[in-house]
Amino acid sequence: MTGSPERLPCTYCGQDWQTCYRVRSDGRTFLLCPECDSVWLPGDDRRKPPVHYLPDLFPPHLEHEVWKLIERCDPADSP
Numbered sequence: 001m002t003g004s005p006e007r008l009p010c011t012y013c014g015q016d017w018q019t020c021y022r023v024r025s026d027g028r029t030f031l032l033c034p035e036c037d038s039v040w041l042p043g044d045d046r047r048k049p050p051v052h053y054l055p056d057l058f059p060p061h062l063e064h065e066v067w068k069l070i071e072r073c074d075p076a077d078s079p
């Protein structure tokens, strides 16, 4: 058993969980704190402070629509 991600609180604000989200257009998955928009990409150390931020994942002109471009996903759905 690998892969079943452990539920960890946000290491930045601690106010919410690191939650699995997916980019609708290309299926990329990442972990997001819905509270402060911190992002952990696959390969990032989830126990360390985040080095990505939600708007950074998209070109600047899409910055204001990022929540429309992503959806929650169930980690169990991931291959």
Ligand SMILES: [Zn+2]
Pocket (backbone or CB within 6 Å): 010, 011, 012, 013, 014, 015, 016, 033, 034, 035, 036, 037, 038
């Ligand atoms: Zn947070």
